[in-house]
Amino acid sequence: AQKVTQAQTEISVVEKEDVTLDCVYETRDTTYYLFWYKQPPSGELVFLIRRNSFDEQNEISGRYSWNFQKSTSSFNFTITASQVVDSAVYFCALSEKDSSYKLIFGSGTRLLVRP
Amino acid sequence: DVKVTQSSRYLVKRTGEKVFLECVQDMDHENMFWYRQDPGLGLRLIYFSYDVKMKEKGDIPEGYSVSREKKERFSLILESASTNQTSMYLCASPPGQGFTDTQYFGPGTRLTVL
Numbered sequence: 187a188q189k190v191t192q193a194q195t196e197i198s199v200v201e202k203e204d205v206t207l208d209c210v211y212e213t214r215d216t217t218y219y220l221f222w223y224k225q226p227p228s229g230e231l232v233f234l235i236r237r238n239s240f241d242e243q244n245e246i247s248g249r250y251s252w253n254f255q256k257s258t259s260s261f262n263f264t265i266t267a268s269q270v271v272d273s274a275v276y277f278c279a280l281s282e283k284d285s286s287y288k289l290i291f292g293s294g295t296r297l298l299v300r301p
Numbered sequence: 302d303v304k305v306t307q308s309s310r311y312l313v314k315r316t317g318e319k320v321f322l323e324c325v326q327d328m329d330h331e332n333m334f335w336y337r338q339d340p341g342l343g344l345r346l347i348y349f350s351y352d353v354k355m356k357e358k359g360d361i362p363e364g365y366s367v368s369r370e371k372k373e374r375f376s377l378i379l380e381s382a383s384t385n386q387t388s389m390y391l392c393a394s395p396p397g398q399g400f401t402d403t404q405y406f407g408p409g410t411r412l413t414v415l
Binding site for chain 1: 310334336341342343344345346359389391393403404405406407408409411
């Protein structure tokens with residue numbers, strides 16, 4: 187069965203530290219997509235990245251980077267030089283070809299960046 | 302820009318009341334989704350709709366119904382609200398169909414049932 191696990195419930199760091207949020211997924215599909223969303227205190231989910239199962243290249247966008255490893259079924263998210271504005275809940279999610287409409291979410295990781 | 306709006310940010314209702322949560326998208330999208338978010342559980346799919354008057358149950362449809370009379374509007378209905386339906390409700394809509402599309406979310410409605 188499909189599943190997304192974010193084992194870190196809450197992480198607290200001091201500003202300028204690097205932090206990695208873990209995401210492990212389970213799927214029987216060979217074709218799937220992985221997503222990361224950010225939910226700031228305002229509540230709205232903000233889309234960060236989408237990655238398909240055939241593209242294992244790592245992605246960097248400013249201070250954000252993502253490491254996709256099919257061998258370990260992981261799609262980890264690293265924030266470099268964290269800032270207070272990065273404080274939010276971050277969700278990893280999975281969608282599969284065989285469940286065309288469905289997005290499976292992890293339980294989320296709350297990141298607190300202290301000044 | 303993708304724009305999904307929800308009628309209320311905060312709502313307080315009493316047990317047994319009928320509650321309507323409204324979601325509107327102005328992008329002519331076919332698909333619309335309702336999720337519920339609870340601490341430690343992430344987001345769980347309640348219902349989704351892939352066309353006007355078409356709907357399918359998600360993972361936790363019990364106690365909820367939906368209505369999609371017009372393409373731009375997708376309503377979530379709590380027929381008789383209960384305290385265990387106190388939660389954050391999020392509406393989403395992807396631009397296309399299928400699993401490749403990114404779902405864009407509304408701001409959420411935090412519902413409290415007393």
